[in-house]
Amino acid sequence: MDPRGTLIGGRYKIEGDPIGSGGMANVYKATDIVTGNPVAIKMIKDENMRDKMNLERFNREAQTTASLQNPNIVRVLNVGNYEGRPFIVNEYIPGKTLRQVLDQRGRLPIPEALDAMAQLCRAMLYAHRNLVIHRDIKPENIFLMPDGTIKLGDFGIATFMNSAHITKTQNVVGSIHYLAPEISAGGQATPQSDIYSMGITFFELITGKVPFEGDTPMKVAMGHANTKFPNIRKFNSECPESVAKIIYRCCAKNPLDRYQSVYDLREDILRVKNNPQMVQKAPSIWERIKRAFQNSRIKRRRRS
Missing domain, CATH: 1.10.510.10 (Transferase(Phosphotransferase) domain 1)
Incomplete structure (x- = not known):
């Protein structure tokens, strides 16, 4: 499946080639036509559609991340299914x-x-x-x-x-x-x-x-x-x-x-x-020896 230019879920228009890819899925930059904001859509790869375990893993990610709302976790905006293929809509990360x-x-x-x-x-x-x-x-x-x-x-x-x-x-x-x-x-x-x-x-x-x-x-x-x-x-x-x-x-x-x-x-x-x-950086071995030597000299002076 080549989703370039496709309107996913009636709302997210995929702009071009994947901006990221892993063993499980491809990630595409898309535009939310309702808000005009960029988003990132994660779509499971063709070869993983036939693997029940991979499908379960992808759906588990959607379930897990959708439940987590924290400033330091990539935010899930939507999850859905396009022509039998599950997808996850994440906030777009420009970094x-x-x-x-x-x-x-x-x-x-x-x-x-x-x-x-x-x-x-x-x-x-x-x-x-x-x-x-x-x-x-x-x-x-x-x-x-x-x-x-x-x-x-x-x-x-x-x-x-x-x-x-x-x-x-x-x-x-x-x-x-x-x-x-x-x-x-x-x-x-x-x-x-x-x-x-x-x-x-x-x-x-x-x-x-x-x-x-x-x-x-x-x-x-x-x-x-x-x-x-x-x-x-x-x-x-x-x-x-x-x-x-x-x-x-x-x-x-x-x-x-x-x-x-x-x-x-x-x-x-x-x-x-x-x-x-x-x-501050940890002292080197020579710095520690020098410090120990200086401390011993100070102690000897105090005793005398």
């Missing part, structure tokens, strides 16, 4: 994804990364309070608006915390570089698995890289499960200890050792963000 920002600029300055994460926390705190687990937090699904606002999108594999129909097989879904080890092992998605993904995203914003690489998904998953989390300062010597501690706690192997709520994570991020001294 870029954080993946595009990282590809173009490299790692973010520490204050920008803290601000992005504080806003992401606001989105996820709202989602979790509404019993929604995202399950696919990564830079590709986070948008940066021209005014600096962060918006989280793509709830295509999200699930409700009280959902009983999600099987272990279905749970192993998401982007392997951001998946918590218990999810890769087939475990149940929880708020703590979202927090792990947020920590990996934070690490990438700070360093421009992901912590575990591999030439197969299995090797990446094994890194998350078994390899000690890398020293962030080896990737970015400017990273303050206060920021590194937040990331390390988010990315603990054991979910019980992570933040137990996004609220607590957000409180720590805001504490650092609002305290300039805590955003």
Whole structure:
């Protein structure tokens, strides 16, 4: 199906080629002929129309996102069906994804990364309070608006915390570089698995890289499960200890050792963000030795 120029739902005129595409659906820019405003229409691809599981996933995204109204979550304006094909109408996002920002600029300055994460926390705190687990937090699904606002999108594999129909097989879904080890092992998605993904995203914003690489998904998953989390300062010597501690706690192997709520994570991020001294870079090993030497000299003088 080529929807270019088509009037969807009697209201949304698709303007041209897709502005985005994923495994599940294409996204088109369209005009709402009632308001004159631009919108983004997500339409499931032809090959996924014949797959019952993909149809269920697409409809679940429509159901989930339509129930979430938050300034830091991409807003759903309408859902519908056009000639048997489901579609979702989202607000049009004129900005870029954080993946595009990282590809173009490299790692973010520490204050920008803290601000992005504080806003992401606001989105996820709202989602979790509404019993929604995202399950696919990564830079590709986070948008940066021209005014600096962060918006989280793509709830295509999200699930409700009280959902009983999600099987272990279905749970192993998401982007392997951001998946918590218990999810890769087939475990149940929880708020703590979202927090792990947020920590990996934070690490990438700070360093421009992901912590575990591999030439197969299995090797990446094994890194998350078994390899000690890398020293962030080896990737970015400017990273303050206060920021590194937040990331390390988010990315603990054991979910019980992570933040137990996004609220607590957000409180720590805001504490650092609002305290300039805590955003100062961590001292190098030589700076620490020099400081220790100076302190010992001061102590000796006091004794004499």
